[in-house]
Amino acid sequence: MHETSIAMGLLDSLNQMAEREKAKKVLKVRVKIGKLSGIVVDSFVFAFNALKEQFPKLSKTELIVEETPILYRCNECGKEFEVETVFFPECPQCGSINLKLLSGExxxxxxxEIEV
Amino acid sequence: MCDVCGCGQHDHSHEHDHFVVSDDTTKRNVEIKKSLLSENERVAQSNREHFDRHGILAINLISSPGSGKTTLLEKTVEALKDELKIGVLEGDIETERDAERVRAKGAAAVQLTTGGACHLEAPLVHKGFHALEKQMEGYPDILFIENVGNLVCPSSFYLGEHIRVVLISVPEGEDKPAKYPKAFKTSDVFIITKSDLLPYFDFDVEKVKKEALSLNPNLKIFVLSAKTGEGLEDWFNFLREKVQEKKAAKVEG
Structure with a gap:
């Protein structure tokens, strides 16, 4: 349900950006959402589209979501690997749990993209 | 807060980190590169600076409804009120009830009603803390922020706290860490409450601890019962120690 407040925050900041850039409309916005971010992408897109009507400059804005994978690098052997699970993994090459999270959050x- | 952010005169002109990437007569690309939560994070950071400046230990409590956040706070206030100044911000969708409960035990408390929102955000904490300062005519040693009962959404919003605590009660069941990973991944402390009910439920404490640690190896874990008092002293000692660390950091700073 917090997707709604986050979508509203995005719309507010886009609206401010549109004012500042003297844009007539915002055509597209691109966001990156990691699989560990705790955001349900479908709910976020739904909320964005439901709320954008309130902003004349954003009523046609297309939301493009890029979901980023959960990617770790092993600090012991340097192996980079992707996982699907939210659980803390171990390195598939050397078994170490000394890992750095590279992406996912x-x-x-x-x-x-704006029209001026 | 006030002295940091100028309270009420929020300046958005710092959002200038954009530049033109492509240009034609009508369409332009604007680079933004900002967190989706940047406004919340900005206010949370100013909350944090305010707490640090006054040597206040801020703790954000997150759990499902009914897992015992308020009861644990009542016991904590009772036990520590003579040695520490305690302030509480109580987050709920509606009612003043929780603030009244902890006030009755001797803490200063301000109720934050979100009017429907399922979590607290940093600006409401900022506002609430000002009301609390007024009520206390000063600053607490320790500030508890009791989030809205919800194990999902509060975990996405940093409020400026130093320690995030996630609680689950024995009757909720042992599968909670795995089902609500974000709350566990973003917390520093994990408390299992209502341990007096362990004989009546299939709740394997060691298994739950192991699962929580596999989500977040850095969690400090307490098992306690506010009803019988089991495990409470460890929790109180942890708080005493953290308050001392905070005070020491302030003196050095």
Whole structure:
């Protein structure tokens, strides 16, 4: 359910950006959401589309979501590997749990396309 | 807060980290590169700086409804009120009940009602803390922020706390860490409450601990019962120690 507040926050900040850039409309916005971010992408997209009507400059904005994988690097042997599970993994090559998370927690607005 | 962010005069002009990437007459690309939660994070950071400046230990409590957050707070206030100044922000969708409960035990408390939202966000904590300062005519040694009962959404919102605590009660069942991984991955402390009920439920403490640690190897774990008092002293000692660390850091800073 928190996807709704996050979508609203995104719309607010896009609206401010549109004002600042003197845009007529925002055509597209690109966001990165990691699989460990705790965001349900479908709910987020649903909320975004339901709420965007409130903002004249955003009523046609297309939301593009890029889901990023859960990626670790082993600090012992250097192996990089992807996992599906949320559980803390061990290195498939050497068994170490001394790992660095490279991607998966993203919650980022990348860029937007505007019409001026 | 006030002294950091200027309270009420939030300035959005710092969002200037964009530049034109491509350009034609009508369409332009604007690089944004900001967190989806950047506004919450900005206010949370200013909350954190405010807490640090005044040597306040801030603790965010997250759990499902009914797992015993408020009861644990009542016991904690009773036990520590003579040695520490305690402030509580009580997050709920509606009612003043929880603030009244902890106030009755001797803590200063402000109720934050979200009016429907399923979690607390940093700006509401900021506002609530100002009300608490007023009520206390000063600063607490320890600030408890009791989040809205919900094991999902609160875990995405940093409030400026130093320690995040996730609680599950024995009757909720041993599968909670695996089902709500984000709450466990983002917490520092995990408390299993209502341990007096262990004889009546199929709840394997060691298995739950192991599963929680496989989500987050750094969790510090307590098993306690606010009803019988079992395990409470370890929790109180942990709080005393953390408050001392905070005070020492303030003196050094």
């Amino acid at each position: 993203e919650l980022e607005v990348v860029d937007a």
